[in-house]
Amino acid sequence: MLSRKLLTTLAVLLAGTAMAHAKDATYVGSVETISGDAGGKARGTVFLDANRNSRLDNGESGIEGVMVSNGREVVLTGADGKYELPAYDDMNLFVTKPAGHATPVDKDMIPQFNYIHKVAGSPDLRFGGIKPTGPLPAQINFPLIADGSGSSFDCLIFGDVQAYTNRELGYVRETVGKMLANRDNQKTECLIYAGDVAGDDLSLYPRIKAIGAVGRVPQYWVGGNHDLDFDAKSDADSFDTFRTEWGPEYYSFDIGNVHFVTLDNVRYPCNGVDPHPFCSPDKKSTYNGVISDRQLEWLANDLANVPQDKLIVISAHIPFQTFTDNTAAKHQTDNFDKLAALLEGRPALGLSGHTHTTENILPGEDYEGWEKNTKVPSAPFHQIVTGAVSGSWWAGDVNDDGVPRSTQRLGSPRGYYQIAFDGSDYVDTYLKFGGEENEQMHASFNSPRFRDWAKDLLAYVDLYGAPSDVLPPVTVNDLFDQNMLTRADLQGGTWVAVNVWNGSKESKVSISINGSEPIAAKRTQDGTGEAKRSGVEYADPLALAQQSTNGSMAFKSAKNGEATDGFNTWTGVEWRGVPGPLQSWMLTKNSQHLWRADLPADLPAGVHTLTAQTTDRYGRTFDHTITFEVVEQMPQMTWQKDLWD
Structure with a gap:
């Protein structure tokens, strides 16, 4: 007949193997407390919970060398898994989960690795705080399993x-x-x-x-x-x-x-x-x-x-x-x-x-x-x-x-x-959210037309704030088609703004027009101690357009009135009135991960492709391709009513 100690050892090994092959075998449990006189010290055992009942049972082994802390001092458990620490009136007693092990979790996957000690509890707080814990238990034991x-x-x-x-x-x-x-x-x-x-x-x-x-x-x-x-x-x-x-x-x-x-x-x-x-x-x-x-x-x-x-x-x-x-x-x-x-x-x-x-x-x-x-x-x-x-x-x-x-x-x-x-x-x-791993950037055009539009938008926000009942001078519609560039746009200076969402100073960014030789892009910030570069020349045109017009500000209904008018954010701050921009400090007038590459001024009229490419600090390369048009002048962007008169 196998001894209890050998059975415990086998159970631990099998538990570890099971966890290595079945991650969904969640270890639900809690820290064990044993009442009694603590004698002014925090004491207990960190142990392998062979039967996963969150209790230190006969035959279960302590784990040596595990860190336990009272929020100030840190000790290592002895060969028997025991620890002892000074106790304070308001402290968190916790174990540092060692590698290769798992602490219990509750039903919501919150790790159970600590004991809160606050004798008198919290003062009267709106959300309850900590209830009085009373005297420190005689033992506070931390169960672990081998997780593989x-x-x-x-x-x-x-x-x-x-x-x-x-x-x-x-x-x-x-x-x-x-x-x-x-x-x-x-x-x-x-x-x-x-x-x-x-x-x-x-x-x-x-x-x-x-x-x-x-x-x-x-x-x-x-x-x-x-x-x-x-x-x-x-x-x-x-x-x-x-x-x-x-x-x-x-x-x-x-x-x-x-x-x-x-x-x-x-x-x-x-x-x-x-x-x-x-x-x-x-x-x-x-x-x-x-x-x-x-x-x-x-x-x-x-x-x-x-x-x-x-x-x-x-x-x-x-x-x-x-x-x-x-x-x-x-x-x-x-x-x-x-x-x-x-x-x-x-x-x-x-x-x-x-x-x-x-x-x-x-x-x-x-x-x-x-x-x-x-x-x-x-x-x-x-x-x-x-x-x-x-x-x-x-x-x-x-x-x-x-x-x-x-x-x-x-x-x-x-x-x-x-x-x-x-x-x-x-x-x-x-x-x-909803994207793929290869989606790492977006690209848009900073043209003279965009800069004129952005100046009007930013001046309005600075003057009136947001939300406002004052009609804005421009909305996203006044940009017409962001990916349509006129000859005047190109000759007046248009560049591609590439926002690499996780870009760093080691990222390499380039653009290619219609598959031609890549054009290197330059980061708008150097990260060498300079001030933030901000304004229409350092803005992200696509992001700013998305932030410029929020139609849901104007939503109204007869049924629920103010309860559903517009939208609320933060602690009930109401966004009501005409469809307008976000607040000034929320607008992308600058960015730490924005790159710029000038467009050739002599691009012929027609539809073109632009591929932005970035290589990150790990050597991974990502591409993003869009289409855009070059026209001699902006066509009428609304219904051509005169053709029907």
Whole structure:
């Protein structure tokens, strides 16, 4: 007869094999707590849960060398899987999931790897915060299973879902949910939401989780400035509902040869704490981008147990550095220099959200304002601002799927990142919702006609704002046909603007007319410390046209009146009146990933093809072909009524 210990060992091995061949065998469970006197210490065991019941049973083995933390100190479990840590009144006790293992998840694929300890609970908060936990349990045990995952896998990164309403959550279902349901997720080990998972209304969290769970992949959340308890009076309580609904504000986990770290760089309220005018004690409560000293202490202790050659993927909501808000302190990380010092000499990748833009920032890249606002003059490691599921905050007219187009601020369509890892190497790809992997750019024409039109549009927005009841001087219709160029357009200077959504300073871009010799394109930003180049000459014509006219602003119905007139975004901000543009700061007047190539002035009249091509930093080449016309002068673009008179 086989001994109990041998049966346990066989069960563990079989469980690992099963998970390697059947990813859908989800391990649902929880952290185990055993009541009793903790004696002022956090204690417990990290163990292999052979029977998957989330309980440390006789014969189940502890796991040696697993990191456990109280949010400050980090210890490794002993040979028996046991750990002991100092206890604090308000702390997250969590395990760093080791590679080759999985933590339990709940029904919504939220990893169960932590215990919240807040004796008296939260103050009275709108969304509940944390209920009183009472005294620390005598033991807090963390179950794991062997999951059979290797060093080759991928993760999907979602920036700023930021749904404020149940209507907008329907858009999330039709984008994230639809994509996950139709995708092969066998090699996908994590979904990372780069903050602003919700849009202020934290009661929407359960529905957000259920939509993401469709993919049957563990969901890892980052706290954003719209995931806060805004009625909290101190930063210590500001993420309490987030902690209850998801887990720690900062934590780490391992997959393959990658060490994932999530940080909370949203201080709220910053008033009276951070030395910025917007954080003044006499101003309305607001947030600031900064990493707390406690987190930096924890991260130093965490990294002390991570090999130097292991890739560090570090996620936060507010960018460490950003082109979009390059001169703004609030929208970058104040003390990025301290984080950069901790990561110096290590392979690292930074992920963030917040700006609703895609930005692929390579080491050495620099823009005006970075040194002043982040204390780091140029990018010390690769950083990706991951765009937004919501695009421009779910604003604008709907596409064929009934979801707002919401072209993002630097011109990219709504989408998400796929990062394929192989050991410590990785390849990042941006994918638009409903698109294919080979769709990586769009191209349009910056002509004298476009520039005159854009000047009128931008002057109107600057004068009246948006939305406005003042009739705009131009709409998208006044561009007539963007892909029809007159002889005057060519002679007055027309160039092709190629927006490579995930383009970087190492991207090569060219255009070819009718299959002729390629013409090299030049990036509109150099990334060598210069100021942002903005205005009609640096605009993305296609994106600006899409953002210029939103017919849904004028929608009215007799049945529901104001409840359905126009459209709402953010916290009920109403977009009503005449069909007009998005607000000025949402318009693509500049971009970090826009290239320009001049068109020959002597192109003959007729229909032509234009192929834009980009080769990325990994050597992958992508093409995008459009047709356009050259005419001697613009024909009548409306019904030729005179032919019928």
